[in-house]
Amino acid sequence: MGRRFADPRDTAARQYGAEKVPVPDVDPSELVRFSPDLPEQLDPDRRRELEARADELHPWLQGPFLLGGDLVVGGAWRIDQRWGLLAEQLPEDLSGRSALDVGSNAGYDAFMFNLRGAGPIVACEPFEYHEQALFLQEVYGTAIDFQRIGWRELEPDRHGTFDIVHCNGLLYHDPHPLMLLQKLRAMLADGGTLLFGSMMLADPSLSEHMRFVPGSYFDDPTWWWVPGRLAMRWMLEAAGFEVEAEFGETHGPAGQFRVINGYFRASGAEQSPLITG
Numbered sequence: 052m053g054r055r056f057a058d059p060r061d062t063a064a065r066q067y068g069a070e071k072v073p074v075p076d077v078d079p080s081e082l083v084r085f086s087p088d089l090p091e092q093l094d095p096d097r098r099r100e101l102e103a104r105a106d107e108l109h110p111w112l113q114g115p116f117l118l119g120g121d122l123v124v125g126g127a128w129r130i131d132q133r134w135g136l137l138a139e140q141l142p143e144d145l146s147g148r149s150a151l152d153v154g155s156n157a158g159y160d161a162f163m164f165n166l167r168g169a170g171p172i173v174a175c176e177p178f179e180y181h182e183q184a185l186f187l188q189e190v191y192g193t194a195i196d197f198q199r200i201g202w203r204e205l206e207p208d209r210h211g212t213f214d215i216v217h218c219n220g221l222l223y224h225d226p227h228p229l230m231l232l233q234k235l236r237a238m239l240a241d242g243g244t245l246l247f248g249s250m251m252l253a254d255p256s257l258s259e260h261m262r263f264v265p266g267s268y269f270d271d272p273t274w275w276w277v278p279g280r281l282a283m284r285w286m287l288e289a290a291g292f293e294v295e296a297e298f299g300e301t302h303g304p305a306g307q308f309r310v311i312n313g314y315f316r317a318s319g320a321e322q323s324p325l326i327t328g
């Protein structure tokens with residue numbers, strides 16, 4: 052199989068040594084309720100049904116998702132903890148703002164935008180994680196438009212442009228990172244906000260560099276280019292963004308070299324005239 056088309060589900064299975072990624076030890080009463088209609092108690096038959104359906108959808112990486120009662124799925128990646136940082140970058144009330152999530156996995160970020168009142172919301176995910184999002188959509192009853200497409204298929208003429216564009220964890224998985232950024236710029240509405248996160252080189256002395264990954268990183272063959280922090284900022288600027296803030300730095304997975312994950316908040320500006328195509 053060519054690297055570019057490697058299914059991240061296989062990677063998750065390799066990294067966790069099992070198809071089934073364990074749910075972290077969380078207190079269900081402290082989790083976000085993505086629907087006001089989630090039952091406090093689940094009828095035993097309904098609980099078994101939801102559990103069985105969620106089981107068929109392993110591996111769950113994003114989470115934790117409360118499905119009602121004390122039933123929780125997912126959470127290998129604690130997206131609830133990430134939102135502790137993301138939340139401060141946006142107004143509490145997103146009413147009247149449209150949102151696009153690119154590389155949306157099981158939809159955690161899209162469900163958060165929905166909870167904060169954004170709409171319409173489009174979420175794009177080309178792999179089987181899309182099925183997890185559809186399952187959750189059914190449980191939560193939201194109107195998010197989950198589309199099983201990759202970023203290359205996003206078109207402003209077809210999908211519109213968005214007041215908020217969120218994209219995290221995708222750039223280093225793509226052999227053409229600048230093209231991805233150009234697409235994100237094309238999808239951003241005038242006056243809109245980009246929230247962009249990526250793995251980056253942790254070593255500050257390599258901040259201006261971009262490292263090519265010839266094989267795998269952390270057993271994951273879908274890594275291609277890992278930018279330093281400054282290189283990432285320059286690429287965003289070249290693609291037509293003005294960076295307003297850097298935030299949310301966390302440690303990345305321990306592979307062949309040290310990486311961090313970090314976010315940028317940016318607005319739209321002019322793209323470099325030297326970038327064509």
Ligand SMILES: C[S@@+](CC[C@H](N)C(=O)[O-])C[C@H]1O[C@@H](n2cnc3c(N)ncnc32)[C@H](O)[C@@H]1O
Binds near residue numbers: 175201219220224
């Ligand atoms: C590291 S995960 C990050 C998921 C999510 N954005 C988050 O922050 O938790 C990268 C996601 O991008 C998806 N992806 C891979 N190739 C893609 C493409 N060409 N277009 C859009 N999404 C893609 C993967 O399936 C995966 O769900």
